[in-house]
Amino acid sequence: KNQVEQSPQSLIILEGKNCTLQCNYTVSPFSNLRWYKQDTGRGPVSLTIMTFSENTKSNGRYTATLDADTKQSSLHITASQLSDSASYICVATNQGGKLIFGQGTELSVKP
Amino acid sequence: GAVVSQHPSWVICKSGTSVKIECRSLDFQATTMFWYRQFPKQSLMLMATSNEGSKATYEQGVEKDKFLINHASLTLSTLTVTSAHPEDSSFYICSARDSLAGLRYEQYFGPGTRLTVT
Numbered sequence: 664k665n666q667v668e669q670s671p672q673s674l675i676i677l678e679g680k681n682c683t684l685q686c687n688y689t690v691s692p693f694s695n696l697r698w699y700k701q702d703t704g705r706g707p708v709s710l711t712i713m714t715f716s717e718n719t720k721s722n723g724r725y726t727a728t729l730d731a732d733t734k735q736s737s738l739h740i741t742a743s744q745l746s747d748s749a750s751y752i753c754v755a756t757n758q759g760g761k762l763i764f765g766q767g768t769e770l771s772v773k774p
Numbered sequence: 775g776a777v778v779s780q781h782p783s784w785v786i787c788k789s790g791t792s793v794k795i796e797c798r799s800l801d802f803q804a805t806t807m808f809w810y811r812q813f814p815k816q817s818l819m820l821m822a823t824s825n826e827g828s829k830a831t832y833e834q835g836v837e838k839d840k841f842l843i844n845h846a847s848l849t850l851s852t853l854t855v856t857s858a859h860p861e862d863s864s865f866y867i868c869s870a871r872d873s874l875a876g877l878r879y880e881q882y883f884g885p886g887t888r889l890t891v892t
Contacts, residue, residue: 706883
């Protein structure tokens with residue numbers, strides 16, 4: 664069964680701190696892995712997209728990693744800011760182009 | 775970057791009425807567009823896939839006669855919620871796939887439409 668699981672479900676950190684969000688997927692045949700940021704009441708915004716041959720991808724303070732062998736991905740946020748408070752969604756795409764969404768990690772950055 | 779717009783951004787309607795939501799790709803052509811529904815604290819749920827010039831494909835459990843989808847051009851898809859009921863209240867998000875994206879299947883999401891049925 665195609666599935667994406669994220670952990671933790673929610674996370675509270677202090678401004679300026681780093682954090683890492685985890686994602687495990689069982690999607691076959693696998694095409695790519697995406698991380699999205701979704702602010703409350705807004706649509707998801709793409710942060711990174713990685714194919715199976717890519718191990719890491721950065722976008723500013725966001726760095727995503729992918730281990731296609733263990734089917735795991737992580738999103739590392741460096742020097743967090745208050746504006747990083749959002750839901751972070753891991754999405755695996757199969758080779759037919761279907762997106763399988765994780766439940767998201769709710770990140771709250773406190774001053 | 776690629777931009778997808780939705781209109782309206784929020785709408786309140788009375789039970790029994792119909793509501794139309796528009797989704798436009800502003801700077802690229804989208805052969806395929808997708809409609810999602812999102813309830814509070816939950817992830818996006820795919821409702822249907824629409825391809826320009828053909829009938830939409832609905833996910834299991836989604837009533838095609840209730841959620842009418844029209845994808846009349848390469849930049850516009852519409853979702854009409856017919857005879858809306860309070861349980862249809864939700865956040866509706868569209869996404870558009872860039873026709874030139876190839877195997878990356880890049881999708882760009884709209885900002886969403888908040889529907890409240892009273």
